[in-house]
Amino acid sequence: MVIPVSRQTDEQLIEQFRQGSVQAFERLMQRYRDDICAYAYRHAKSYEDAEDIAQEVFAKVYRALPAWKPQASFKTWLYTIARNLCTDHHRGRIRRPTQSLEALQADSSDEPTAPDSANDPVRNLEESEIHTVIAEALDQLSDQQKEVFVLYHYQHLQIKEIAKVLEIADGTVKMHRHRAMKKLRILLEPYWKLLQEG
Amino acid sequence: MKPCDRFEERYTEYVYGELNASESQLIEAHLKECALCAKEAAALRRTLIFLEREPDVVMPQEITRGFEQGVYRRIAFEANQRMVESTNGRISKWAGPLSHIRSLLLPSSWQWFVQGGLMAASLAFGIWIGTSQFKSATPLKPSSVAQNDTAQQRLARHWQEEIQSGLDEAHAERYLRGNMNAALEQYARLSEFKANDTDLIAQVQVERQELIKRTGI
Structure with a gap:
């Protein structure tokens, strides 16, 4: 019985690719392209850079797939490659200073500053502004907090999958996610209050 | 004043709906008794709702067209x-x-x-x-x-x-x-x-x- 392409598992497509089917690789690429592009965009903040990173992810997958010995799912492996490339990309740039949560907790009066676009609290928030506000808030998280939060909230990876990608324990993933949420609560509170009032 | 340490770590799991029925009931019972924790959990939930308002990242067609x-x-x-x-x-x-x-x-x-x-x-x-x-x-x-x-x-x-x-x-x-x-x-x-x-x-x-x-x- 022929299985429809849309129902073929990643493992089935990988096996077909190993047997010489370039089309199987293309189907894997189509399946994950948008997710990897979006993930790269969260890091790079530029469509062009996100495309570069995502293309390099799939080029690496193409080269490594014939010899790949699965220790986790294909999806987890894909995100591990993507994460490494995003880190490489990030290292090539000047980083914004971030405030650690520890510093935040040590002095409650020194709360993380709300993003610049909050300076005018009476204006309504458009969709693009919401994106900017959230992106700026995410930039104030620590690297691990941001990574965990992006993989969980936007990429919809499970806790166990994130633990594999980042090579940390499940409990550590939950801790980073919770700390990220607490920090985002402080940073985004003026905005959701504004929307409530509106 | 800070939320109660015993429960506070679970509030993110709670607002994401990851807890099982008995765990959720335990949290909800505590939230009824503790105003500070109830405020914290409500703020986390509102933050989550605000985050959900953000539109998905959609790559422009001129980029995805030549992707492969x-x-x-x-x-x-x-x-x-x-x-x-x-x-x-x-x-x-x-x-x-x-x-x-x-x-x-x-x-x-x-x-x-x-x-x-x-x-x-x-x-x-x-x-x-x-x-x-x-x-x-x-x-x-x-x-x-x-x-x-x-x-x-x-x-x-x-x-x-x-x-x-x-x-x-x-x-x-x-x-x-x-x-x-x-x-x-x-x-x-x-x-x-x-x-x-x-x-x-x-x-x-x-x-x-x-x-x-x-x-x-």
């Missing part, structure tokens, strides 16, 4: 780089010792004779390529060839130029199907193949042997 082609371009380019590096290593590894052995075994007049024979064989090979194999190849824009470059460097430069030109898709396709033969033939034609270009002939021979060994063609 860009991936193949990278694969082809890196395959080319690896092949050239590997060939360079092989040639430099054997060129010195072979030359030395030849000088030890053969008198100088014979060496000239053997060298001439090799060149004649190379010439015949080149003519064979030029007459029988390239008839159907599509002529391309000649690449700029620096006189002092080695054959490997010229080959590498050509492939880079070809990849960067509008022919990247065809080039990537050849690599994907393992057909480097076609790429080599195209290169030889492109570079205004000269029958006396022994470096180039040797290079093409090496690559062809490599291809035969690898693919059995």
Whole structure:
């Protein structure tokens, strides 16, 4: 019985690719392209850079797939490659200073500053502004907090999958996610209050 | 005042709906009793609702349209780089010792004779390529060839130029199907193949042997 392409598992497509089917690789690429592009965009903040990173992810997958010995799912492996490339990309740039949560907790009066676009609290928030506000808030998280939060909230990876990608324990993933949420609560509170009032 | 340590760590799981029924009931019972925790959990929930308002990241069509082609371009380019590096290593590894052995075994007049024979064989090979194999190849824009470059460097430069030109898709396709033969033939034609270009002939021979060994063609 022929299985429809849309129902073929990643493992089935990988096996077909190993047997010489370039089309199987293309189907894997189509399946994950948008997710990897979006993930790269969260890091790079530029469509062009996100495309570069995502293309390099799939080029690496193409080269490594014939010899790949699965220790986790294909999806987890894909995100591990993507994460490494995003880190490489990030290292090539000047980083914004971030405030650690520890510093935040040590002095409650020194709360993380709300993003610049909050300076005018009476204006309504458009969709693009919401994106900017959230992106700026995410930039104030620590690297691990941001990574965990992006993989969980936007990429919809499970806790166990994130633990594999980042090579940390499940409990550590939950801790980073919770700390990220607490920090985002402080940073985004003026905005959701504004929307409530509106 | 801070929320209660005992429950506070679970509030993110609670607002994401990850807790099982009994865990949720435990949290909810506590929230009814503790105003500070109830405020914290409500704030986390509102934060989550605010985060959900953000539109998904959608890549512009002009970028996604050429996405697959860009991936193949990278694969082809890196395959080319690896092949050239590997060939360079092989040639430099054997060129010195072979030359030395030849000088030890053969008198100088014979060496000239053997060298001439090799060149004649190379010439015949080149003519064979030029007459029988390239008839159907599509002529391309000649690449700029620096006189002092080695054959490997010229080959590498050509492939880079070809990849960067509008022919990247065809080039990537050849690599994907393992057909480097076609790429080599195209290169030889492109570079205004000269029958006396022994470096180039040797290079093409090496690559062809490599291809035969690898693919059995």
